[in-house]
Amino acid sequence: MTTVLKGQAQVDFMPSALTGVLFSVALFLAGWEYALYGLAGTAVGTATAHLLGVERGRIAAGLEGFNACLVALGSAVLLGPDRPATVVVALVACVLVTVVTGAVARVLGTWALPTLTLPFCLTATGIALAAPGLPRVWPHGAEVAALPRPVGGGAAPDLTDLWHAFFANVGQIFFMPQWYVGLVFLVGIFAADRRAGALACVGSVTGTLTAWALGVPADQIASGVPGYNSVLVAMALCGVFLIADRWSLAYAVLGSAAATAATPALGSFFAPSGGHAFTWPFVLVTLLFLAAAPAFPRLRTPLPAPAPSDTHPDGAAAP
Amino acid sequence: MTTVLKGQAQVDFMPSALTGVLFSVALFLAGWEYALYGLAGTAVGTATAHLLGVERGRIAAGLEGFNACLVALGSAVLLGPDRPATVVVALVACVLVTVVTGAVARVLGTWALPTLTLPFCLTATGIALAAPGLPRVWPHGAEVAALPRPVGGGAAPDLTDLWHAFFANVGQIFFMPQWYVGLVFLVGIFAADRRAGALACVGSVTGTLTAWALGVPADQIASGVPGYNSVLVAMALCGVFLIADRWSLAYAVLGSAAATAATPALGSFFAPSGGHAFTWPFVLVTLLFLAAAPAFPRLRTPLPAPAPSDTHPDGAAAP
Amino acid sequence: MTTVLKGQAQVDFMPSALTGVLFSVALFLAGWEYALYGLAGTAVGTATAHLLGVERGRIAAGLEGFNACLVALGSAVLLGPDRPATVVVALVACVLVTVVTGAVARVLGTWALPTLTLPFCLTATGIALAAPGLPRVWPHGAEVAALPRPVGGGAAPDLTDLWHAFFANVGQIFFMPQWYVGLVFLVGIFAADRRAGALACVGSVTGTLTAWALGVPADQIASGVPGYNSVLVAMALCGVFLIADRWSLAYAVLGSAAATAATPALGSFFAPSGGHAFTWPFVLVTLLFLAAAPAFPRLRTPLPAPAPSDTHPDGAAAP
Numbered sequence: 022m023t024t025v026l027k028g029q030a031q032v033d034f035m036p037s038a039l040t041g042v043l044f045s046v047a048l049f050l051a052g053w054e055y056a057l058y059g060l061a062g063t064a065v066g067t068a069t070a071h072l073l074g075v076e077r078g079r080i081a082a083g084l085e086g087f088n089a090c091l092v093a094l095g096s097a098v099l100l101g102p103d104r105p106a107t108v109v110v111a112l113v114a115c116v117l118v119t120v121v122t123g124a125v126a127r128v129l130g131t132w133a134l135p136t137l138t139l140p141f142c143l144t145a146t147g148i149a150l151a152a153p154g155l156p157r158v159w160p161h162g163a164e165v166a167a168l169p170r171p172v173g174g175g176a177a178p179d180l181t182d183l184w185h186a187f188f189a190n191v192g193q194i195f196f197m198p199q200w201y202v203g204l205v206f207l208v209g210i211f212a213a214d215r216r217a218g219a220l221a222c223v224g225s226v227t228g229t230l231t232a233w234a235l236g237v238p239a240d241q242i243a244s245g246v247p248g249y250n251s252v253l254v255a256m257a258l259c260g261v262f263l264i265a266d267r268w269s270l271a272y273a274v275l276g277s278a279a280a281t282a283a284t285p286a287l288g289s290f291f292a293p294s295g296g297h298a299f300t301w302p303f304v305l306v307t308l309l310f311l312a313a314a315p316a317f318p319r320l321r322t323p324l325p326a327p328a329p330s331d332t333h334p335d336g337a338a339a340p
Numbered sequence: 341m342t343t344v345l346k347g348q349a350q351v352d353f354m355p356s357a358l359t360g361v362l363f364s365v366a367l368f369l370a371g372w373e374y375a376l377y378g379l380a381g382t383a384v385g386t387a388t389a390h391l392l393g394v395e396r397g398r399i400a401a402g403l404e405g406f407n408a409c410l411v412a413l414g415s416a417v418l419l420g421p422d423r424p425a426t427v428v429v430a431l432v433a434c435v436l437v438t439v440v441t442g443a444v445a446r447v448l449g450t451w452a453l454p455t456l457t458l459p460f461c462l463t464a465t466g467i468a469l470a471a472p473g474l475p476r477v478w479p480h481g482a483e484v485a486a487l488p489r490p491v492g493g494g495a496a497p498d499l500t501d502l503w504h505a506f507f508a509n510v511g512q513i514f515f516m517p518q519w520y521v522g523l524v525f526l527v528g529i530f531a532a533d534r535r536a537g538a539l540a541c542v543g544s545v546t547g548t549l550t551a552w553a554l555g556v557p558a559d560q561i562a563s564g565v566p567g568y569n570s571v572l573v574a575m576a577l578c579g580v581f582l583i584a585d586r587w588s589l590a591y592a593v594l595g596s597a598a599a600t601a602a603t604p605a606l607g608s609f610f611a612p613s614g615g616h617a618f619t620w621p622f623v624l625v626t627l628l629f630l631a632a633a634p635a636f637p638r639l640r641t642p643l644p645a646p647a648p649s650d651t652h653p654d655g656a657a658a659p
Numbered sequence: 660m661t662t663v664l665k666g667q668a669q670v671d672f673m674p675s676a677l678t679g680v681l682f683s684v685a686l687f688l689a690g691w692e693y694a695l696y697g698l699a700g701t702a703v704g705t706a707t708a709h710l711l712g713v714e715r716g717r718i719a720a721g722l723e724g725f726n727a728c729l730v731a732l733g734s735a736v737l738l739g740p741d742r743p744a745t746v747v748v749a750l751v752a753c754v755l756v757t758v759v760t761g762a763v764a765r766v767l768g769t770w771a772l773p774t775l776t777l778p779f780c781l782t783a784t785g786i787a788l789a790a791p792g793l794p795r796v797w798p799h800g801a802e803v804a805a806l807p808r809p810v811g812g813g814a815a816p817d818l819t820d821l822w823h824a825f826f827a828n829v830g831q832i833f834f835m836p837q838w839y840v841g842l843v844f845l846v847g848i849f850a851a852d853r854r855a856g857a858l859a860c861v862g863s864v865t866g867t868l869t870a871w872a873l874g875v876p877a878d879q880i881a882s883g884v885p886g887y888n889s890v891l892v893a894m895a896l897c898g899v900f901l902i903a904d905r906w907s908l909a910y911a912v913l914g915s916a917a918a919t920a921a922t923p924a925l926g927s928f929f930a931p932s933g934g935h936a937f938t939w940p941f942v943l944v945t946l947l948f949l950a951a952a953p954a955f956p957r958l959r960t961p962l963p964a965p966a967p968s969d970t971h972p973d974g975a976a977a978p
Binding site: 073074076116117121123124126128131147148151157158168 | 487608
Binding site for chain 1: 713714754755760762766784785786788
């Protein structure tokens with residue numbers, strides 16, 4: 022059970038069971054089904070890894086659960102939480118994402134890069150692409166495919182939009198747009214690590230300001246969609262995968278802004294399949310910035326070139 | 341000539357000239373042009389590899405021919421077999437796919453992964469994307485680009501649909517929908533290796549049942565399109581690249597089901613270019629499952645981490 | 660300043676300040692803003708690399724400038740050169756492309772492959788995809804997304820089309836369609852290296868003839884769009900990254916033809932985001948052909964498997 026709660030918390034890089042409890046509370050506030058999907062997904066992913074004999078350290082740190090957590094939640098949000106078909110799809114997808122995690126960890130391990138949520142992105146994009154072609158999975162019948170269209174300018178965000186965005190940016194990591202849900206998630210991050218919480222705030226502010234500067238309409242900004250990737254990028258690049266100092270802070274702010282700009286790019290790219298960017302902007306920007314880091318001597322990595330096999334490149338190890 | 345026949349057979353992982361003969365018979369049943377395209381393509385690919393000085397072991401095992409075989413067949417099916425422009429495109433593409441094979445083998449060799457039909461998929465997708473922009477290549481004039489649309493439910497498959505699907509799943513690997521053509525292909529696989537034949541049957545059944553469970557309409561199931569990738573995945577994951585036992589059998593069945601679900605996903609992704617999934621579902625699922633395999637100690641690979649240069653990672657070696 | 664001029668020249672693989680001067684003259688002929696964007700982009704990219712502590716040898720050879728040069732020019736062409744928003748986007752993108760260069764160099768260094776203009780392609784495609792969703796960046800309001808449509812046949816090119824194409828193919832590397840601008844670029848290449856100039860001519864002729872043979876309409880051929888990737892491929896594969904001899908010349912001609920065929924493929928693939936192929940055809944074809952080269956003993960690489968860290972895989976070193 023502790024492992025499952027840590028798996029929840031690892032979505033935001035925190036190997037803390039307390040954070041996992043708070044994250045589950047946040048999901049419960051958004052809807053009890055979501056809390057259930059999240060916990061069940063993490064449990065299925067972790068159990069699959071156990072069955073297949075994955076190294077125990079990875080499992081104990083929750084590193085085999087967080088992608089499955091997001092896959093289960095994503096299935097519920099995409100396909101409707103209260104349908105039996107969704108339950109079956111989510112279960113099978115949580116098994117599959119464990120295999121995808123193994124593959125991604127092996128390939129990215131060549132450059133000592135973490136998997137991040139790339140396994141979730143690959144699996145969820147697969148579901149989003151396939152679902153409309155599968156009548157028993159796809160209940161809506163409606164068209165989802167569209168060509169990307171230019172966005173017109175709108176009113177500038179007011180103060181309410183901005184503080185809603187500040188919290189919604191954190192909640193949208195788990196697909197939840199409510200500001201109070203995001204607030205509980207943020208409390209969960211602070212409960213595990215104050216610096217990580219501060220960085221989440223830096224990422225959220227950077228994302229919101231960047232979206233504002235680029236002319237994104239106020240209602241979009243308030244929904245948290247343009248900014249949630251920035252929160253993850255800021256945490257990843259300053260403190261989790263690079264040692265926190267003023268250089269990595271500047272690097273993290275640059276990465277956060279890039280992730281905000283990349284979000285509509287990935288939305289356009291996936292528009293013909295419904296436009297779900299998931300956490301692709303976070304994954305792509307963070308992998309690029311981490312892959313480049315060794316070329317920039319001012320940025321320091323936590324360990325001296327660790328061998329991929331005996332470390333947990335996806336986050337902090339279990340205590 | 342033996343090398344060319346083995347090249348045909350390597351499409352289904354079999355380094356057997358007899359299987360190559362039976363595969364050519366199957367293509368002849370579908371149309372003499374297809375048999376000719378298949379043999380000529382394999383010959384051009386093999387000759388190009390010879391001219392460029394590729395290692396003899398790879399050539400003798402037929403590993404430099406099977407992607408060219410599929411590229412030539414794919415050109416004939418996409419562009420019409422009886423046009424001079426198609427012949428030229430197919431010839432040049434068979435030369436190019438040999439270069440692509442060299443590149444893919446080098447990159448995937450980093451993780452001791454086989455090329456599978458990835459060179460074919462890259463080349464054929466390139467042709468499918470480019471053709472409508474090239475008036476001398478594209479005879480149809482008709483639109484091929486479309487946004488993916490939700491599929492409505494239809495009647496459940498009856499017994500005729502199911503046994504047609506069983507054989508068509510094997511034939512569609514070579515683009516052929518006729519059940520009797522698929523039957524001859526299956527006989528060809530059994531002629532080389534009974535276990536491989538049995539696995540092909542397992543993959544075909546898994547693909548058909550998965551498609552049925554997901555609500556794919558009966559006429560699609562009977563055409564073999566939803567299931568042909570499953571046949572290849574099952575053979576690859578149980579016996580060819582992983583030692584056959586009950587663990588790899590379960591892994592292969594999971595992979596087969598995943599490939600069936602991935603087929604409409606790739607169809608949607610490629611819909612704006614005509615929706616040709618080729619063997620992308622097989623390639624992506626198998627590469628993911630093979631890349632992940634070393635993380636799962638229950639799955640055993642045939643050789644103890646072979647150096648990519650002195651082995652034939654694409655299939656069994658020549659006797 | 661010499662470093663910045665070499666950075667300009669490295670777009671065409673030439674580490675020569677004189678070539679950089681001539682390239683800037685060519686851009687000035689097309690419009691003074693373009694010359695300014697090109698020089699400022701190169702300067703920002705080089706300065707960012709300096710600030711981040713990139714190895715001095717790479718910077719001195721101009722290898723940290725050429726992708727930024729193209730990113731700045733691309734921003735000007737896509738978004739309009741005379742808008743303040745374009746200046747800001749170009750500046751930030753030139754900082755980002757330096758990070759992308761570090762990442763791409765690290766990943767491709769695994770196979771001793773050069774970055775080429777892949778960092779530019781990734782960044783520019785990101786801008787092209789994101790821009791229509793960002794009202795303050797995108798001034799046009801017009802739709803850019805479209806499904807790819809079949810091209811009808813047109814008149815065969817006349818002599819004027821052909822010699823315009825010959826020079827425009829060189830100019831389009833920098834987005835410029837005027838034949839006299841291409842002429843000055845070609846003079847710049849010859850000024851640095853006569854053989855490289857001759858190869859640029861071979862690539863231009865190959866691209867034009869291939870496009871003609873494939874039925875591309877005359878006005879497209881004359882614009883240089885179908886052929887500019889061929890120019891870069893021919894130079895890269897014969898002389899820059901493979902030792903120039905008759906084998907690499909044949910390889911380069913095959914690659915040039917493949918790049919011409921790949922250009923409409925990438926145009927179709929990116930059609931939903933406006934159809935900008937940038938130099939993707941050059942990058943993909945050259946990386947495939949270079950990755951495959953070690954499998955073909957007839958092709959010789961300049962150095963005996965250099966360690967990626969102490970060489971400059973993106974082009975010739977500084978004298």
